Amino acid sequence: MEIATPYLLFLGDVPDALAAKTALGIVDWRPEWCKGQLRLAGCRADAEIPDMTIAEARAAGVRTMIVGAVNAGGVLPDHWVASIVEALDAGLDVATGLHSRLRDVEAIRAAAERSGRQLHDVRHTTQTFATGKGTKRSGLRLLTVGTDCSVGKKYTALALERGMRAAGMDADFRATGQTGVFISGRGVAIDAVVADFISGAVEWLSPEADADHWDLIEGQGSLFHPSFAGVTLGLLHGAQPDAFVVCHEPTRTAMRGVAHPLPSIQEVIDLTVACGRLTNPAIRCVGIAINTQALDDETARATLDAAATQHGIPAVDPIRTGVQPIVDRIQQDFPRP
Amino acid sequence: MEIATPYLLFLGDVPDALAAKTALGIVDWRPEWCKGQLRLAGCRADAEIPDMTIAEARAAGVRTMIVGAVNAGGVLPDHWVASIVEALDAGLDVATGLHSRLRDVEAIRAAAERSGRQLHDVRHTTQTFATGKGTKRSGLRLLTVGTDCSVGKKYTALALERGMRAAGMDADFRATGQTGVFISGRGVAIDAVVADFISGAVEWLSPEADADHWDLIEGQGSLFHPSFAGVTLGLLHGAQPDAFVVCHEPTRTAMRGVAHPLPSIQEVIDLTVACGRLTNPAIRCVGIAINTQALDDETARATLDAAATQHGIPAVDPIRTGVQPIVDRIQQDFPRP
CATH class of the missing domain: 3.40.50.720 (NAD(P)-binding Rossmann-like Domain)
Structure with missing residues (x-):
């Protein structure tokens, strides 16, 4: 579209x-x-x-x-x-x-x-896709994943696009939800695709690119959300990300729309790596994005510090602190040829 | 339908x-x-x-x-x-x-x-579903899963229906593919459902039932298939199976339609339990169904024996040996109230 x-x-x-x-x-x-x-x-x-x-x-x-x-x-x-x-x-x-x-x-x-x-x-794509092939494509890809729906995956991907471009990197946001499609002028509402073509639609969305080009792919749902995990997994396999960022909202007690508790950030990292390896054996987590809007400054700072220490990667609030530490980490982990 | x-x-x-x-x-x-x-x-x-x-x-x-x-x-x-x-x-x-x-x-x-x-x-369902809720439903459920597509998941579920009914159990095959829908006269081609509703469609397909009633749910794809794993995961979460059987074809070297190697039976068991726990913490593997058609009698017997020994559960070929050992195992693991 x-x-x-x-x-x-x-x-x-x-x-x-x-x-x-x-x-x-x-x-x-x-x-x-x-x-x-x-x-x-x-x-x-x-x-x-x-x-x-x-x-x-x-x-x-x-x-x-x-x-x-x-x-x-x-x-x-x-x-x-x-x-x-x-x-x-x-x-x-x-x-x-x-x-x-x-x-x-x-x-x-x-x-x-x-x-x-x-x-x-945008919610009713009539476009047809091929089924996903899982073959490695050239270029670099980052996917935002989450402990739940609506925890800042789109915002984080867009903030990374802005930050990476400011750092002189070649980076494009890739939209998988309706608002994202309007923001990028292109994309696919992945939850509206016929189930057989989820990963294929993402392969279409993020095609082969230059070796140092980054696609910043908007994540959807959560591998731990009982309503939408299938969409999330197809998106992960189609995106074949080199890097991912876990998005989290620390004050939420149950997953959106259901009674299930939120998984931990570590559980999301582990299952994303376990499943993502199928289409990219080198997949790695490069950062954590926490929505600290409901926390005071001190608690927010402590929450981010604790997450960074526990997981050994940058933890940011894209709104409160910006995403520069994650941009730095990406440049460090993926040096230009 | x-x-x-x-x-x-x-x-x-x-x-x-x-x-x-x-x-x-x-x-x-x-x-x-x-x-x-x-x-x-x-x-x-x-x-x-x-x-x-x-x-x-x-x-x-x-x-x-x-x-x-x-x-x-x-x-x-x-x-x-x-x-x-x-x-x-x-x-x-x-x-x-x-x-x-x-x-x-x-x-x-x-x-x-x-x-x-x-x-x-059957491939073009116009039926609308709710999104999945992941709430525990009464009754018992078994899902057939696989190391790949087209490894006998439908056949195994139907053979279990026949065997369990013969043993006096209350069991119904639940179809998730087109041929299965014709065989049961009811069902949904799950790969044709809009992605957001995969698990919800399975919740519709296998509603609440008597405490000792078994739904034998036809699996699709594989959690390790890069084209279709999203469908498989949504199906697993919607089915919330108490028990699952892993289906396998031992002579296949690559997954159907793609270049990826087949996962091991143990990898399928581990990831099915890891993901299936979300909607049924008590999920367990009760058997292995291997298509030994391409093997001679002696090799087939040795293959089944090795799988049973390695995994500590019955391993059968539904066509060559029948599924009675798995029926026995289900009766043993899930004694009637």
Whole structure:
């Protein structure tokens, strides 16, 4: 899935910032792609970029309107349809990560047909993939893995992209979830792929590359999550990472959506190495990323220090401390030829 | 997916028995459901059941015609369409495991609509599932796992169903692949499910049951297969097996379709226990099923004896020796209340 940039972010009339987190994530990481936002009357979210009409966005060179907000239920409200039709008729593509499909709304489908524009339903890939082969590909790969879902895997991969590029390294974020796809303009929502093709889709996503090129692949789920571990394992095998970073949220007591306790960081390292060896015998852990938002400064510092000491690798909070220690470790462990 | 029985098996005009292996598998395990076969001119396969026209099948009480043969490429040949339309117009449902969808052929879709009959495309489930929860369900479960794909996991589960029923136990085969679905009349082709719902689909497939009821769940792939391990892990977590049997083919040198070597039986036991503990801490291996077809009697016997001794559990060839030693072991390890 390739999404044309730059973007107009459609925020609808959502009641708070949380409902617009997709749009806010895109602005955080790709401000240069976000020309403006379109908000309906009553919208309580604000991406803090210029408000624009569709006509103004078109004149500013925008190529895709991203529906970057979600109402309760994840479906498309009827009163958002007119804006989507207007965008298509103005010559923009439209992309969403909603559970419902744009093309299932007759007025939207008709507008896309008469305008010849693209509809991108990121959660419903129609792309076909080959099954994974597990053959070693050239280039270097890092995968973010986790003790649970929603523990900062996307954020960590993006922060590493920023940090490695700043260090003069050749590094690209590779998206495996919907927000990540909007941020990279390319990718695949891996949890929406047919089960037989999980690892094959990741092989497509991260193809052969130059010997010193890094793909920073967004992880999903956890090998210890009873709902999603299959996705996580297929992603690990397809990514064949040379390096991985374990992401963790220390205040969580049960895994997201189920009753299971979180595994330890060491358990995640051990099982990731045990399974990852299948497609990359040299796989190694190069860092730990802990979300310390709920901790005070002192506790956060102590938590990071303890993790670094216990595991002998850098432990950071990508937001509070930045990821530079992990970038340094990668440069040390993988010196350029 | 629930398929109405009994069946008429459509063999088309395939050139050999291998191309009709789905039909032959159904006859092997559910002869009582197979009223007849329909073969076109030139067919070289024979399920050794009565040849029947569609009208004769209808008169014999048949409710579903199974397209139990596959031509090169897995698509539906144009000259099979007339028989499928005739079956629908005669009041039969039609089921296939082909890669192409019955409903994508206009004449077939129209016939299904006018007759009100069902089309079952087993490889293309449209059923929606919840995500897996990993919560312990009542009843007992056994999963067949493997060192590779196509090493006898379906056959072993079916042989155990037969053996356990003969021993007076309450046991049901649970299908996760297309041929298995035809054999059980119910099930889900797990590799065709959207990745997020692999374990949830298995939880649907094997619901709560009586305390002494066994579900014998057909395994898929291998935790060590770089193409399909994600499916295998989601299946393991959803099945939450109390017991598992490792299936193996000793003459194979590389995993099916890829260059990777086969893992050892011990590696499969260890990783299955390590991962399976997540949804069933009491998971244990109760037997090994080895396909010794390529070995002479003496080598086969020695291979089975060596495996049993090394691992301390029964090792059988379900075809050559039968599975009774594993049935005995299950009765010993899981005494009735």
